[in-house]
Amino acid sequence: MNILTEILLQAERTPNAAAIVQFGRGSGCSFDEEILCSYRTLVEQAQGLCTRILRRVAADAQVGVVMGNSAEWVLADLALMLAGCTQVPVPLAFSAPQAGWLLQNCAVVLTDASGAMRLQEWLETGLDLPRNTMHVVFGHYQQQSAAAPTSRAALSGPDRIVKVVHTSGTTFRPKGVRIRRDGLDALVSALWQRASKDDYRRYLSLVPFSLLIEQVTAIYLPLTSGGALLLPPADMLPLGSPGVIAADRLEIIRAARASALTLTPALVEALAAQAIRLAGRADALHALFGRPTAPLLAAGGAPVANQTLTTLDQLGIPVYQGYGLSENSSVATWNHRGANRIGTVGQPLPHVEVRVADDGELCLRSTSLFAGYSNDDPSSCIVDDDGWLHTGDLATRDSEGFVTITGRKKTLIITANGRNVSPEWLESAYRSVPGVLHVIVYGDDRQFLGGIFVVADRSRADEIRLAIADYARRHLSEIEHIHTPLLIEHSPDVMAQLFTVTGRPRRDAIAPFLSLQKDPSVHEHP
Template identity: 30%
Template sequence: MREYSLPALYEVPADGNLTDLIRRNAALHGDVAVIARKEAGAWRDVTAAEFLAEVQTAAKGLIASGVRPGDRVGLMSRTRYEWTLLDFAIWSAGGVTVPIYETSSAEQIQWILGDSGAVAVVVETDEHEALLKSVRDRLPQLREVWQLERGAVDALNAAGAELSDEALQEATSAAEADDPATIVYTSGTTGRPKGCVLTHRSFFAECGNAVERLRPLFRTGEASIVLFLPLAHVFGRLVEVATALAPIKLAHVPDVQSLTDELADVKPTLLLGVPRVFEKVYNSARAKAQADGKGKIFDKAANTAIAYSRALDTDGGPALGLRLRHRLFDKLVYAKLRAVLGGRATHAISGGAPLGERLGHFYRGIGFTVLEGYGLTESCAATALNPLDRQKIGTVGQPLPGATIRVADDGEVLLHGEHLFAGYWNNEAATAEAVSHGWFHTGDLGSLDTDGYLTITGRKKEIIVTAAGKNVAPAVIEDRIRAHPLIAEVMVVGDGKPFVGALVTLDEEFLARWVREQGKPSGSTPSSLRDDPELLAAVQRAVDDGNAMVSRAESVRKFRILGGQFTEESGHLTPSLKLKRSLVAKDFADEIEALYS
């Protein structure tokens, strides 16, 4: 058993709640822009004083509409300004926010609102309201429904016009540090999602220590973040609260398809994302270079960036020749890549899944350092992160200051600290199973080095045991195979089987490019090409690359290309893009069996 902790850098308030942050910002930084809001196609700044006024006006409307301290209020929307406005408004009314993914089904909406006992909900679109209407008769506690695209904020502002400031203050001060701030329902890779109760204290401890650990990236009046992650996910909420705590400017981007354009307009100093975003940026840049006849130059530049980053970790640092090549490629390639990312950002924070060592070195090598972290909903997002001054690429960093990480004798990662959740809503049995003597059992497998850097090696429940008795952790090889631009998703299989196999889905965007480059018939699909020798050879190269990371007994011997993709809509991915392995195994049982026939 190994254990590591770092002393807290932030003193969590003994009482009070998250609304203290926006009141403090208005008092101390009233004229500082804390949010960039896009209206009528143009970005405009919202100052700390303006944001507080808008939050309090909306909060009065919630109170006037019957929301009382402790009441749960649902919030279902894409990432947009109104999400953050209403989140703080719900807290200002003394309420508890219950986020719902904007892609949720009617059954999921009914479960989350029903299980939490929500008395009101804000949805974004007509489609959302129609889904809610289809299950409304099963939600007897739900009294109020507002829709953003039909003037929800204006309706709340009007409803609370006559409410006194004294009544607002009474509601705002009702919640204390250990009271629930939000109930975040887990994505549910198996079974129904559980509601993680995160308190105001959880967010103070989480965000306060994260900001202090990375303080140079959170400079008030200078720094800014573009948030495109779903705010229904705890990682998005970390960003929302951390920017208010710092405070720095926050810009919301609802549509990832427009991310490049928005980055160019906002020019953030810091980005936060999941590995798939950084993989896409790399793969898109490489594909464009190949299409322009500059593929060899790009590959040389990428290899130079990786070598340069690796050399930074050696005693002597990069040699003269490597430094000269790096300087040349900085002008030819790296500067253009940084411009795609907005031009000002020097760092990003990545979480949700492993980034991969090669990609980590590539980005640091081009002058854009991606700091990898690790956490769960139950740990209020990050519980480990790489520090600015002592990054170890390939690890998820050291414990968050004030947190303790322990690796048990069986390899499971255990967590302790003020940032942890208070338990699962209405589910004492699940809470007792997950938390023992103050330690949260993550279900993840990992190791701690002597400096306290954590490496995640897999999931306890996802360990595959082959017929020969070999234990295989799928994460390492899957992440490496998925780094190939043609690969969308991969799921390693082989439990009880004679060898390890894999189901592979293709990235439709890059498949279309591959089809053109290889002279295949226009309109070719994964289904029509799944037996194509050249495509099979390309996928085999990706598999070979993954196999190089593991022992022979753990390597993928055979694979099957599927005719479609694993998506959230198909039910095979969670909203945070994690595979629902049991469902994939069930739905593609014939494909898995074909691997071993």
């Protein structure tokens, strides 16, 4: 299948069906629901924006997308597909240097309201960012021609790069993963062999669109099946944003009556806690999801405790864990109806081959593999001469093909919100704060990063904490902020506990060390 072709055909089959639904805040704790656009309107607007873009850039240009989770993002995504441009999505949480690194080769930058504000903040730091911007407003574009020649040309031809998406590296510069059109098509086609068309009739998006997996599940799966994308109120930030607590999204989940959504591990935990409180009630599922049956719930990005998944399953709320990485255009393995084995990340998708190397490393080979990186980084995955992607993750595979992730060869942190953070360069960055001698960053399975800061003089704790916060605000993305650093006075005993003789962090010592601390910084805070 071709994603763009399917969306255009869907607009012909059901032109008046709802494509995007926007929620707003009503009275009290209620939410209002409004159909923002039909399929016909969405395609006409995308064709109009496509024509505007091609007046300013060449068809093969890189185009930055600096936007929040808005209808404008969906419009820009489709317009860039039609135009034949390469989309470079930039998370709003990125720092100015990180954004500048991603945008340096972009001919134009598309923004929505929140993106324009963030871009201005980056520019005010003095960073040299592309000044050629186009502010996108849904409803401002008309279909330019019935035939739409530019869009038809984009449907065929040789494979090309459609996106350059970010993923964590070992420096402040994110790696750019080059995503192929045919690879993305192969992935979506494979996912449809694991789901039914009705699953994505109403998809609620709670995860940032800047993540490739959310572009796939929130935009491409609903719009290739006649479904609708449900957007939370504009002031409701996506999961993983600073200060956002997963449990606070349970209200919109109930109000949205969604047929599908992707959960972060933190949201799975919050949902389980609420389900336990409602256990025994005849209307428990309705109280959770606003409907008599549970929606299709997918989870990934970081592991969820087996007991949590078992509890939910026993309450009639199966959660289907999966595994993927940007280098495979996102999903590689996924549990699904009829083949859900708790504790695993499922079987490979139909287009994916899997093998476990002698050292336990998980290797993938598929038709959705990426076309390489836009910049080199020591943490880059390797594709060998036989086409196998070496993921850096350790895994086992049982006789029925279910894959279990057992660890990582590398030290990449995966938070409970599914965000990837490389600790080494971040620790190096925080060590530049005056008064800080050594740093260990941690955050696996937590909503927010934590950090142990070894300092020369703990009597200056308040001053050092302010300096840490100021440094993070000026130099780091919001995801990389450590809001409640744990400050420890330097001593030989501390150094022996937490560091090797060469100064490398003993990461296996973090949990035992934290368990002995009474400092409230050990506990999570937004």
